[in-house]
Amino acid sequence: MLLRTKLHGKTYEFPDIRLLMGKANEEKSGDHLAGVGAETAAERVAARLVLAEVPLSVLRETPAVPYDQDEVTRVIQDAVDESIYAEIKNMTVGDFREWILADTTTPDMIRRISNGLTAEMVAGVTKLMSNMDLMYAAKKIPVTAHCNNTIGAPGTLSSRLQPNHPTDAPEGIRAEIYEGLSYGSGDSVIGINPVDDSYGSVSRLLDMTYDVIKTWNIPTQNCVLAHVTTQMKCMQSGSPVGLVFQSISGSQKGNESFGISVGMLDEAYELAKKHCFPKGPNFMYFETGQGSALSAEAHNGWDQLTLEARNYGLAKRYHPFQVNTVVGFIGPEYLYDARQIQRAGLEDHFMGKLTGIPMGVDACYTNHARADQNAIENLAVMLTAAGCNYFMGVPMGDDSMLSYQCTSYHDAPTLRQLFKLRPAAEFEKWMEDLGLIRNGVLTEKAGDPSFFLKR
Amino acid sequence: MDDAKLNAIVEAIVRELKASGAVQPSAPTAGSATWTPPAPQPFSAKPTGFGGSLTIDLPDPTTPEARMTPRVTNAKDPNGVRALMASTSARIGVGRAGPRYRTVSLLLFQGDHAVTQDALYRDVDQRLLDEFNLFTVQTKVSNKQEYLLRPDLGRLLNDEAKRTLNEKCQKNVNVQVVVGDGLSAAAVEANLRQMFPVVRQGVQSAGLTFGTPFFVKYARVGVMNDIGEAIKPDVVILLIGERPGLGRAESMSAYMGYKPKYGDTDADRDVVCNIFENGGTNPLEAGAFVVQIAQKMRQHQASGVKLKMAK
Numbered sequence: 001m002l003l004r005t006k007l008h009g010k011t012y013e014f015p016d017i018r019l020l021m022g023k024a025n026e027e028k029s030g031d032h033l034a035g036v037g038a039e040t041a042a043e044r045v046a047a048r049l050v051l052a053e054v055p056l057s058v059l060r061e062t063p064a065v066p067y068d069q070d071e072v073t074r075v076i077q078d079a080v081d082e083s084i085y086a087e088i089k090n091m092t093v094g095d096f097r098e099w100i101l102a103d104t105t106t107p108d109m110i111r112r113i114s115n116g117l118t119a120e121m122v123a124g125v126t127k128l129m130s131n132m133d134l135m136y137a138a139k140k141i142p143v144t145a146h147c148n149n150t151i152g153a154p155g156t157l158s159s160r161l162q163p164n165h166p167t168d169a170p171e172g173i174r175a176e177i178y179e180g181l182s183y184g185s186g187d188s189v190i191g192i193n194p195v196d197d198s199y200g201s202v203s204r205l206l207d208m209t210y211d212v213i214k215t216w217n218i219p220t221q222n223c224v225l226a227h228v229t230t231q232m233k234c235m236q237s238g239s240p241v242g243l244v245f246q247s248i249s250g251s252q253k254g255n256e257s258f259g260i261s262v263g264m265l266d267e268a269y270e271l272a273k274k275h276c277f278p279k280g281p282n283f284m285y286f287e288t289g290q291g292s293a294l295s296a297e298a299h300n301g302w303d304q305l306t307l308e309a310r311n312y313g314l315a316k317r318y319h320p321f322q323v324n325t326v327v328g329f330i331g332p333e334y335l336y337d338a339r340q341i342q343r344a345g346l347e348d349h350f351m352g353k354l355t356g357i358p359m360g361v362d363a364c365y366t367n368h369a370r371a372d373q374n375a376i377e378n379l380a381v382m383l384t385a386a387g388c389n390y391f392m393g394v395p396m397g398d399d400s401m402l403s404y405q406c407t408s409y410h411d412a413p414t415l416r417q418l419f420k421l422r423p424a425a426e427f428e429k430w431m432e433d434l435g436l437i438r439n440g441v442l443t444e445k446a447g448d449p450s451f452f453l454k455r
Numbered sequence: 456m457d458d459a460k461l462n463a464i465v466e467a468i469v470r471e472l473k474a475s476g477a478v479q480p481s482a483p484t485a486g487s488a489t490w491t492p493p494a495p496q497p498f499s500a501k502p503t504g505f506g507g508s509l510t511i512d513l514p515d516p517t518t519p520e521a522r523m524t525p526r527v528t529n530a531k532d533p534n535g536v537r538a539l540m541a542s543t544s545a546r547i548g549v550g551r552a553g554p555r556y557r558t559v560s561l562l563l564f565q566g567d568h569a570v571t572q573d574a575l576y577r578d579v580d581q582r583l584l585d586e587f588n589l590f591t592v593q594t595k596v597s598n599k600q601e602y603l604l605r606p607d608l609g610r611l612l613n614d615e616a617k618r619t620l621n622e623k624c625q626k627n628v629n630v631q632v633v634v635g636d637g638l639s640a641a642a643v644e645a646n647l648r649q650m651f652p653v654v655r656q657g658v659q660s661a662g663l664t665f666g667t668p669f670f671v672k673y674a675r676v677g678v679m680n681d682i683g684e685a686i687k688p689d690v691v692i693l694l695i696g697e698r699p700g701l702g703r704a705e706s707m708s709a710y711m712g713y714k715p716k717y718g719d720t721d722a723d724r725d726v727v728c729n730i731f732e733n734g735g736t737n738p739l740e741a742g743a744f745v746v747q748i749a750q751k752m753r754q755h756q757a758s759g760v761k762l763k764m765a766k
């Protein structure tokens with residue numbers, strides 16, 4: 001294999017696809033940590049010039065981890081629709097980019113091609129896209145899903161109500177839920193990250209959130225984002241579970257460090273179909289994020305963007321209701337500053353949509369990264385333009401338990417009003433009936449948590 | 456800030472503005488939770504004459520009372536809003552300006568973000584380490600910047616550290632407690648004095664041996680593996696600073712593992728997190744809790760997901 005180009009008179013040669021893929025990325029601290037980042041800006045572009053000429057079949061044949069060593073690779077490769085793949089395998093990555101962007105390529109055409117793709121192809125084309133390419137292309141691929149309501153329908157923007165509390169105190173969480181609902185957050189899910197992963201505590205929170213949902217007749221679902229094994233126990237013991245959650249990683253080894261496997265997720269999915277209380281048919285919720293495999297030293301020498309694309313291939317197996325990257329969550333060792341976080345957020349959203357999953361984004365940053373709230377507001381605006389399914393709703397964007405900042409209860413209505421979008425249809429009707437929203441705009445009753453104190 | 460003070464300040468400002476003619480006499484006197492903003496006044500380009508006498512002298516908006524001031528206008532149940540706010544440290548009851556934040560809340564958030572970054576770049580106070588006779592060893596990281604960018608190096612003890620542990624630490628103990636700076640020196644400083652003695656006491660009264668404790672500078676959670684290899688304890692308890700939250704850097708975690716060794720991952724570990732006084736897991740309780748977990752680990756000879764499956 002020869003992978004070489006000239007650029008401004010200088011010759012650049014890349015030893016293999018792995019390094020070519022790494023060096024073609026926009027600059028990211030995590031790629032340097034993994035030793036695959038481009039050393040100069042020119043080398044980065046040279047890598048892209050070469051990558052643009054690589055046929056998709058080569059990317060299919062070069063998975064980040066070999067087929068016989070990794071179950072994530074097997075899940076993705078085995079799911080490929082071979083007749084669709086046969087149609088595109090000779091296309092180069094550069095041509096594939098243009099095909100996606102072309103006026104003659106419709107959303108349905110892209111959704112169909114999705115089934116012939118592997119994660120490495122998805123990652124490859126992403127590396128050749130500019131930020132606005134990523135927005136434009138993602139906007140072409142709406143992906144909807146249904147649980148108790150519909151997420152991702154064009155013209156809507158949803159918000160996960162994330163009422164975390166540093167000790168899981170049910171009353172504190174309830175107060176945060178009231179505040180969130182009063183702003184129209186919660187149509188994606190009322191989803192709590194628990195401090196205490198024990199069955200007792202998790203089932204208590206499931207009961208409490210279910211009680212709020214039933215009392216107010218809210219067309220939504222609940223979720224407690226404990227380890228999947230805890231949620232499985234809850235389902236088996238009869239707790240009211242709306243969505244079943246798990247963090248996933250792009251390699252088998254990464255998943256092992258999370259204490260999960262494909263077999264375990266298969267089992268959880270079967271339980272979810274049987275026990276979850278909403279209508280469905282989509283019951284699963286996954287979170288991902290560039291750097292999670294690398295942080296477990298489970299990246300097999302590959303770049304974090306490609307590992308991230310593999311998450312989406314794995315997620316697709318379970319027909320999820322929602323998947324979001326928690327872009328910027330882990331820290332500056334993977335995404336150094338606002339610019340890198342914004343880029344990764346656009347990449348992840350596009351890759352999820354191209355893979356065919358209902359993708360949202362937790363647009364966020366930690367206090368040890370060089371970013372601030374303005375940067376995250378910018379990212380949310382860009383992602384809304386790109387058709388992102390949902391964002392997080394956290395009290396003023398400050399998660400008092402996970403120690404990071406993301407989008408807020410206020411951001412959901414603001415983005416909706418900025419872009420003339422609505423909450424999920426069933427949820428909007430519910431808000432209208434309560435008098436919290438009128439013509440897509442919050443009413444004077446909105447923004448008051450005490451509204452929900454008495455039914 | 457209490458309401459009385461707030462009232463006094465607001466009234467003083469309103470009085471001044473009234474005197475200068477900048478507001479109509481009908482402007483409301485502020486103070487209660489249900490204060491309604493005045494109707495917007497037409498902007499006047501003419502000098503209004505109060506420039507010379509303008510005095511702005513603000514109280515600290517970061518006091519607990521100021522933070523707990525409800526900002527919802529026209530609340531259905533103002534006392535209810537107060538009660539809801541009292542149940543969580545999350546920023547609720549903040550009200551809105553259109554769909555956006557009110558000015559005070561926005562600026563308070565920005566103020567909190569500004570001070571938070573400082574915690575990252577500070578070292579743990581040597582006097583605290585001396586108090587508990589903790590000697591210091593270091594990972595392969597050599598400065599803060601490298602610590603942030605190279606977590607891989609923060610998971611490995613440097614050679615000198617390995618030699619020191621070999622010399623100074625009792626081997627094959629039941630419980631080895633280690634303190635690490637992690638991402639917040641302030642977290643270690645805020646909790647160690649309370650938590651450490653409880654853990655030591657708890658381990659000893661359970662009839663278990665308590666290994667020679669020490670401090671690891673520039674530590675990541677994964678450094679437990681190297682420690683396990685060097686000391687061969689049954690259980691390692693690593694008390695480490697969590698990454699700082701907004702305006703709050705005192706949250707500590709206890710990561711634990713049964714016989715940690717090369718190649719162990721987070722799936723082999725357990726964690727008790729969010730340890731801090733007033734609102735988090737109380738450090739005294741956390742101390743007792745980790746001793747219990749250590750006993751469970753020894754009983755089942757497992758930790759992490761394996762322990763979960765065993766229970």
Ligand code: B12
Nearest residue numbers: 193194195226227247257295637675676697698721724728
């Ligand atoms: C950052 C983080 C992560 C990152 C870790 C990567 C990284 N490089 O830091 C990612 C996103 C991968 C992650 C994943 C998970 N996390 Co986490 N995480 C955190 C967070 C926000 C900060 C941790 C921190 O400050 N560490 C200190 C620094 C110095 O450590 P470090 O060496 O840089 O990083 C290590 C630790 O962060 C550790 N770690 C992170 N999460 C967890 C969870 C468990 C159970 C263990 C044993 C270790 C562990 O992994 C890192 C690499 O070794 C805490 C919240 C908190 N308040 O502490 C939750 C937290 C620790 N995580 C939690 C959970 C539940 C998980 C998951 C199990 C979620 C899931 N359902 O899949 C997964 C899998 C964890 C695993 N077994 O590998 C819970 C733990 C609850 C409990 N008592 O068991 C916490 C408290 C948050 C929460 N309430 O949801 N997490």
